[in-house]
Amino acid sequence: xxxxxxxxxxxxxxxxxxxxxxxxxxxxxxxxxxxxxxxxxxxxxxxxxxxxxxxxxxxxxxxxxxxxxxxxxxxxxxxxxxxxxxxxxxxxxxxxxxxxxxxxxxxxxxxxxxxxxxxxxxxxxxxxxxxxxxxxxxxxxxxxxxxxxxxxxxxxxxxxxxxxxxxxxx
Amino acid sequence: xxxxxxxxxxxxxxxxxxxxxxxxxxxxxxxxxxxxxxxxxxxxxxxxxxxxxxxxxxxxxxxxxxxxxxxxxxxxxxxxxxxxxxxxxxxxxxxxxxxxxxxxxxxxxxxxxxxxxxxxxxxxxxxxxxxxxxxxxxxxxxxxxxxxxxxxxxxxxxxxxxxxxxxxxxxxxxxxxxxxxxxxxxxxxxxxxxxxxxxxxxxxxxxxxxxxxxxxxxxxxxxxxxxxxxxxxxxxxxxxxxxxxxxxxxxxxxxxxxxxxxxxxxxxxxxxxxxxxxxxxxxxxxxxxxxxxxxxxxxxxxxxxxxxxxxxxxxxxxxxxxxxxxxxxxxxxxxxxxxxxxxxxxxxxxxxxxxxxxxxxxxxxxxxxxxxxxxxxxxxxxxxxxxxxxxxxxxxxxxxxxxxxxxxxxxxxxxxxxxxxxxxxxxxxxxxxxxxxxxxxxxxxxxxxxxxxxxxxxxxxxxxxxxxxxxxxxxxxxxxxxxxxxxxxxxxxxxxxxxxxxxxxxxxxxxxxxxxxxxxxxxxxxxxxxxxxxxxxxxxxxxxxxxxxxxxxxxxxxxxxxxxxxxxxxxxxxxxxxxxxxxxxxxxxxxxxxxxxxxxxxxxxxxxxxxxxxxxxxxxxxxxxxxxxxxxxxxxxxxxxxxxxxxxxxxxxxxxxxxxxxxxxxxxxxxxxxxxxxxxxxxxxxxxxxxxxxxxxxxxxxxxxxxxxxxxxxxxxxxxxxxxxxxxxxxxxxxxxxxxxxxxxxxxxxxxxxxxxxxxxxxxxxxxxx
Numbered sequence: 001x002x003x004x005x006x007x008x009x010x011x012x013x014x015x016x017x018x019x020x021x022x023x024x025x026x027x028x029x030x031x032x033x034x035x036x037x038x039x040x041x042x043x044x045x046x047x048x049x050x051x052x053x054x055x056x057x058x059x060x061x062x063x064x065x066x067x068x069x070x071x072x073x074x075x076x077x078x079x080x081x082x083x084x085x086x087x088x089x090x091x092x093x094x095x096x097x098x099x100x101x102x103x104x105x106x107x108x109x110x111x112x113x114x115x116x117x118x119x120x121x122x123x124x125x126x127x128x129x130x131x132x133x134x135x136x137x138x139x140x141x142x143x144x145x146x147x148x149x150x151x152x153x154x155x156x157x158x159x160x161x162x163x164x165x166x167x168x169x170x
Numbered sequence: 171x172x173x174x175x176x177x178x179x180x181x182x183x184x185x186x187x188x189x190x191x192x193x194x195x196x197x198x199x200x201x202x203x204x205x206x207x208x209x210x211x212x213x214x215x216x217x218x219x220x221x222x223x224x225x226x227x228x229x230x231x232x233x234x235x236x237x238x239x240x241x242x243x244x245x246x247x248x249x250x251x252x253x254x255x256x257x258x259x260x261x262x263x264x265x266x267x268x269x270x271x272x273x274x275x276x277x278x279x280x281x282x283x284x285x286x287x288x289x290x291x292x293x294x295x296x297x298x299x300x301x302x303x304x305x306x307x308x309x310x311x312x313x314x315x316x317x318x319x320x321x322x323x324x325x326x327x328x329x330x331x332x333x334x335x336x337x338x339x340x341x342x343x344x345x346x347x348x349x350x351x352x353x354x355x356x357x358x359x360x361x362x363x364x365x366x367x368x369x370x371x372x373x374x375x376x377x378x379x380x381x382x383x384x385x386x387x388x389x390x391x392x393x394x395x396x397x398x399x400x401x402x403x404x405x406x407x408x409x410x411x412x413x414x415x416x417x418x419x420x421x422x423x424x425x426x427x428x429x430x431x432x433x434x435x436x437x438x439x440x441x442x443x444x445x446x447x448x449x450x451x452x453x454x455x456x457x458x459x460x461x462x463x464x465x466x467x468x469x470x471x472x473x474x475x476x477x478x479x480x481x482x483x484x485x486x487x488x489x490x491x492x493x494x495x496x497x498x499x500x501x502x503x504x505x506x507x508x509x510x511x512x513x514x515x516x517x518x519x520x521x522x523x524x525x526x527x528x529x530x531x532x533x534x535x536x537x538x539x540x541x542x543x544x545x546x547x548x549x550x551x552x553x554x555x556x557x558x559x560x561x562x563x564x565x566x567x568x569x570x571x572x573x574x575x576x577x578x579x580x581x582x583x584x585x586x587x588x589x590x591x592x593x594x595x596x597x598x599x600x601x602x603x604x605x606x607x608x609x610x611x612x613x614x615x616x617x618x619x620x621x622x623x624x625x626x627x628x629x630x631x632x633x634x635x636x637x638x639x640x641x642x643x644x645x646x647x648x649x650x651x652x653x654x655x656x657x658x659x660x661x662x663x664x665x666x667x668x669x670x671x672x673x674x675x676x677x678x679x680x681x682x683x684x685x686x687x688x689x690x691x692x693x694x695x696x697x698x699x700x701x702x703x704x705x706x707x708x709x710x711x712x713x714x715x716x717x718x719x720x721x722x723x724x725x726x727x728x729x730x731x732x733x734x735x736x737x738x739x740x741x742x743x744x745x746x747x748x749x750x751x752x753x754x755x756x757x758x759x760x761x762x763x764x765x766x767x768x769x770x771x772x773x774x775x776x777x778x779x780x781x782x783x784x785x786x787x788x789x790x791x792x793x794x795x796x797x798x799x800x801x802x803x804x805x806x807x808x809x810x811x812x813x814x815x816x817x818x819x820x821x822x823x824x825x826x827x828x829x830x831x832x833x834x835x836x837x838x839x840x841x842x843x844x845x846x847x848x849x850x851x852x853x854x855x856x857x858x859x860x861x862x863x864x865x866x867x868x869x870x871x872x873x874x875x876x877x878x879x880x881x882x883x884x885x886x887x888x889x890x891x892x893x894x895x896x897x898x899x900x901x902x903x904x905x906x907x908x909x910x911x912x913x914x915x916x917x918x919x920x921x922x923x924x925x926x927x928x929x930x931x932x933x934x935x936x937x938x939x940x
Binding site: 029034035039040045046075077079090091093094096097101103104106109127132133134135138144145 | 185196355409813847855
């Protein structure tokens with residue numbers, strides 16, 4: 001069955017006719033050409049397809065496209081600022097070795113964003129729990145966790161020293 | 171110490187921005203106009219005769235373009251032993267045997283068509299245990315081969331093991347086993363084949379061997395009757411390699427065959443379950459080892475024999491004994507060694523290279539037995555390893571020439587950082603294990619070479635065309651650093667191309683931890699040619715003698731001051747009469763040796779060493795092992811990029827921990843019982859270990875800026891270090907990987923004298939206490 005849905009995708013309103021059995025992952029990759037969201041298993045086991053729906057990290061391979069109607073979707077393509085400057089998490093993953101083959105990276109970064117948006121001062125355990133659904137075979141997770149910790153530390157630094165950011169740095 | 175501007179710096183991976191923004195393209199992301207989707211039908215049985223393949227219903231399905239069975243394709247044989255046709259006819263020998271392939275307009279139609287193909291089989295008696303497969307009455311996997319034992323005799327005997335055995339004061343004799351584990355690349359396998367009207371072939375594929383794959387694909391074209399056409403291999407960003415992509419596979423050749431018949435591009439992309447079922451895992455082993463030492467703890471002999479479950483076909487897994495020989499003959503000083511290995515056909519899945527290439531399997535047996543021998547000799551296990559440590563200048567019984575060697579320093583670093591002397595607590599123990607690995611290439615083929623071409627433009631920007639392959643490990647970045655250092659420019663001035671055989675030079679592949687050493691030296695040599703020309707030109711332009719000129723930060727310096735910007739010199743070389751192009755090429759082939767008939771030979775131009783130490787806590791009520799501390803000391807020659815180096819170590823260690831404790835492809839009568847991430851226990855962020863990498867720099871004289879390979883070593887000694895720590899903690903010795911809580915608990919109960927050791931979760935059978 002075909003139907004029309006409206007939602008916000010990376011800050012832009014979208015209106016599109018979809019089939020009800022489509023997953024959000026299928027819609028993003030195959031119909032909208034946003035291939036930054038990866039399919040690692042198609043069963044919700046690896047987290048490579050993680051995107052944010054109204055700020056929550058979800059596996060887009062298990063999420064029906066129809067459910068996005070009226071919601072706000074963020075994919076990796078929408079994370080950098082409009083002028084192209086990278087989100088602090090993107091920068092930190094790049095600078096701290098959080099990326100090797102890069103296949104898990106979009107999902108990792110978005111899971112991390114969901115965590116920091118909800119809990120700006122996570123402990124190492126909080127970070128590990130937030131990433132538990134995102135598999136990575138290359139890094140042993142250590143430099144990924146360090147990449148996120150560096151953003152947290154930087155925020156604490158910024159707030160203590162300059163008090164210029166009240167909320168998210170994005 | 172030498173002053174470097176780029177070498178030794180924590181520089182971000184050059185493709186990291188693309189990967190962090192979702193722009194990097196993987197095979198999953200490629201689509202060509204008119205592209206069809208291919209899919210493979212696999213066997214229902216581990217061993218059966220194919221009586222009939224009926225494709226009529228599938229052919230009638232709208233949207234199906236091409237269907238191929240084993241009867242429709244020319245004779246093509248894949249793998250090192252040429253025993254594997256991309257589609258089987260007559261007989262299937264394992265559950266992953268390819269029986270038919272379909273190309274259709276979309277993936278759903280292809281899937282439906284596969285379901286409509288009707289195959290009639292006649293099941294045959296099958297063999298799943300390699301030791302059983304050795305028996306004369308065992309069913310033959312390949313009848314025309316006459317025996318299940320591969321004709322690859324791995325036998326060596328240096329010195330006199332039997333005489334040394336009589337001499338030894340202390341001896342151990344043990345049996346160890348390892349099982350299948352799989353690469354679990356986050357990006358699944360896939361390929362797109364495209365044949366043009368002149369029969370030139372382009373293959374987009376995940377491969378670690380672009381130049382050799384090109385040759386394999388050429389062979390398939392030849393089988394189709396096409397000669398002397400161009401084959402181009404394009405390598406997208408690769409979602410993990412770890413050895414899995416060192417061969418070409420049926421799916422790649424099927425994409426070519428389907429594209430050939432359909433005259434349209436065809437893509438085959440594995441789903442995750444297919445990735446588990448139809449890719450080749452690490453080679454499992456059954457190892458018998460005996461080892462002895464004198465009263466002072468000096469090793470006198472090491473005697474090992476192995477049976478390897480080859481599976482039904484032959485890829486690189488069968489040749490892993492060639493690398494196992496290295497730790498067997500040369501990890502620690504041991505004058506008398508014997509080793510024999512048999513690779514045996516079974517109806518299981520066939521095996522492949524995986525990070526370490528047999529070394530983790532061999533080192534598990536060796537380093538477990540070293541601890542047992544130290545205990546028998548009543549010598550401290552750290553001291554025992556110091557006594558027998560390799561040293562610079564050693565020539566091992568196999569003829570490996572040890573040049574730079576930081577093994578004693580690695581042992582000391584682990585000993586100091588792990589603090590083996592800490593007061594003991596119940597259930598807590600420590601363990602260590604060391605490794606030797608090829609660090610200066612490995613002459614597996616006649617050539618161990620790699621080519622590089624470099625061109626420099628008017629502004630000092632540099633294009634580097636390398637034969638090396640990056641699959642996430644950072645080959646592109648390390649090469650950029652080496653070239654930037656040599657040419658006095660910044661890493662951001664360098665663009666490394668490694669994705670396309672049409673423009674990149676030849677290389678034997680990303681294996682054997684060889685890329686930093688071999689591709690690095692190749693790039694360094696090419697850059698040096700340009701550097702020398704630049705220096706001569708700059709000297710002529712400035713009147714300063716070449717030896718007084720320093721090229722760095724995009725300029726020439728004399729006596730500490732910049733006197734000529736590099737871009738200015740470059741432009742003058744183009745804009746003067748009889749100008750010249752700044753281009754250079756270099757082919758580097760290290761001075762290492764093929765093994766002789768007696769398996770002697772200095773396989774690598776240098777060797778990497780390392781020692782891992784671990785503190786574990788064993789829950790005696792459940793058998794669960796928790797890792798408290800982990801120290802990984804590696805002699806890497808020189809760290810070109812400490813951040814990427816740490817990444818290789820952290821990643822290797824966690825892969826090793828998975829190998830030690832949780833990972834296992836469970837095959838029951840040849841059938842994969844856990845083809846997903848719920849049941850295949852890949853470690854998650856919750857299991858991440860804050861391992862502490864320690865870098866020992868021995869500055870190897872042959873390495874580029876002194877560097878040796880580090881890709882594989884991180885996962886080599888992990889399992890024995892953990893097994894030794896478990897023994898230290900609770901006094902039970904586990905000889906079979908993975909060391910699951912069930913095995914630990916059963917061993918603890920047995921030690922305490924309990925009779926029943928519970929139900930095995932996998933077999934649902936009563937578990938004997940052994």
